[in-house]
Amino acid sequence: xxxxPVDMPVPGRGIRGWQSRLIASRKFQKWAAGFPLTRxxxxxxxxxxxxxxxxxxxxxxxxxxxxxxxxxxLMERDSNAQALALRCNVPxxxxxxxxxxxxxxxxxxxxxxxRYGLSRTGAALVGVPGLSQMIRHHDVLYRDLADPVAFFRxxxxxxxxxxxxxxxxxxxxxDVAATYSDLMAQSQILVAEDTLRSVDLRxxxxxxxxxxxxxAFLEAVGQAYGDxxxxxxxxPEVAPSAQSRFERAGFAARSEIRSGxxxxxxxxxxxxxxxxIRVLYDHSDExxxxxxxxxxxxxxxxxxxxxxEPMSGGDQxxxxxxxxxxxxxxxxxxxKARSAAEIAGLCVDAGFTDIxxxxxxxxxxxxxxxxQKPHD
Numbered sequence: 021x022x023x024x025p026v027d028m029p030v031p032g033r034g035i036r037g038w039q040s041r042l043i044a045s046r047k048f049q050k051w052a053a054g055f056p057l058t059r060x061x062x063x064x065x066x067x068x069x070x071x072x073x074x075x076x077x078x079x080x081x082x083x084x085x086x087x088x089x090x091x092x093x094l095m096e097r098d099s100n101a102q103a104l105a106l107r108c109n110v111p112x113x114x115x116x117x118x119x120x121x122x123x124x125x126x127x128x129x130x131x132x133x134x135r136y137g138l139s140r141t142g143a144a145l146v147g148v149p150g151l152s153q154m155i156r157h158h159d160v161l162y163r164d165l166a167d168p169v170a171f172f173r174x175x176x177x178x179x180x181x182x183x184x185x186x187x188x189x190x191x192x193x194x195d196v197a198a199t200y201s202d203l204m205a206q207s208q209i210l211v212a213e214d215t216l217r218s219v220d221l222r223x224x225x226x227x228x229x230x231x232x233x234x235x236a237f238l239e240a241v242g243q244a245y246g247d248x249x250x251x252x253x254x255x256p257e258v259a260p261s262a263q264s265r266f267e268r269a270g271f272a273a274r275s276e277i278r279s280g281x282x283x284x285x286x287x288x289x290x291x292x293x294x295x296x297i298r299v300l301y302d303h304s305d306e307x308x309x310x311x312x313x314x315x316x317x318x319x320x321x322x323x324x325x326x327x328x329e330p331m332s333g334g335d336q337x338x339x340x341x342x343x344x345x346x347x348x349x350x351x352x353x354x355x356k357a358r359s360a361a362e363i364a365g366l367c368v369d370a371g372f373t374d375i376x377x378x379x380x381x382x383x384x385x386x387x388x389x390x391x392q393k394p395h396d
Contacts (some may be wrong), residue, residue, distance in 0.1 A: 071155040077160070081121045085128075086155045090119075091138060091146045094128070098135040150207035157183065164351045171351075180351040208233070211297060211386045212240035215328040218378040218388045220247055221293065224324065228253055228291035230282060230315070233297040235262030235275075241295075242271045250275040251291050253282070282311050294319060295326040298386070300363065301345065302355040312370035316393055323393045325372060327363055331387040334359030340384035360389050367391040 065171055071078075077367035085091060088108040093099060099107075105115035119136050129140040138146070164178040166292055171178075219242065221227065228251040229238050238250045250271060252262050256279040266275040278288045287294070294315045300308050315325055332341040341357050349355040358366075360377040367375055372391035380387040 021337040058251035085122055086152050091142050094138045095146050098137040100135045116199045128275045154207055166182045178351040181353045208236035214381040214385045216244050217381050219326050224293040227293045228297045235265045239269050244393050253278045292320055293324040298329040301329045301349050301357055316370045319393045321395045325391040327389040328386045332357045332359040334361050363389045
């Protein structure tokens, strides 16, 4: 039996440091790759490292497929590379590479007759509300991250902040407001579904959604709770767009739309619950503290606060919150991905009690924190 090349720990450097040096040793790596009990682990970890290295190429393959509308085309019918190349105005040899890459990433599948179709993952991509729109706008984020060293040093004047101008509290042109509202509404659907699976709104008479956009979350709430009164509060350029949504849903008689900015205005009163859906992570701690104080002031005793947004994993960093949303919010230049514990602490500072953080349905979609205003 071959002996593993083990060096004794160096006094004062600790067992963990010794373990890291051992794993980093090329001699140990070579041995582990050939030893039957470790070679599977070595291969798996090597593949994981390569996936990190190739991750940008993978995301660009996804981006190209979406921008060429290939998933939507293949949802209608399977097609071969030549037909797709002609339709997308791409040289055939390059289209074949793109399609094979899609197969490798398990987004597409190749049939025996040479035609391509959607895999289950590819079909899910088409069906997930707002996902294609989010992928399309990621070209902005990719440009912001083109020089990661400068990005993390804070030396990049990021474009993403201009894509979401509302976070700075300024006015938006009508076309910008419409683009923002549509993208938010599309991507809000999954968030609404998971929020309503985590939070029970029975007993609430009126829910005010602050920063509610065009009303996508309140529409989902209205469908789930037939007697609940709906109130929406958002910027004057955005809030009126909810009217047509509420009318189509049949909620006009039990909905109210109020305009303003929570940076400058007090929140309307009259609701016994307030929801903040993907609001806090867009803003600094100072702004969040001010908003939570206004929520507290607007609620009656025992009024409820519901916060739902992607969050950091806190003591246990996770890929969605800490390796994606943390960078996204950094590129926006105003907010941050906070953990549930951080948000709970901010709620306590504002005076709220009975803090709850339900187990998330899908942490990469959203997490929830609930709080209550104490009885006087």
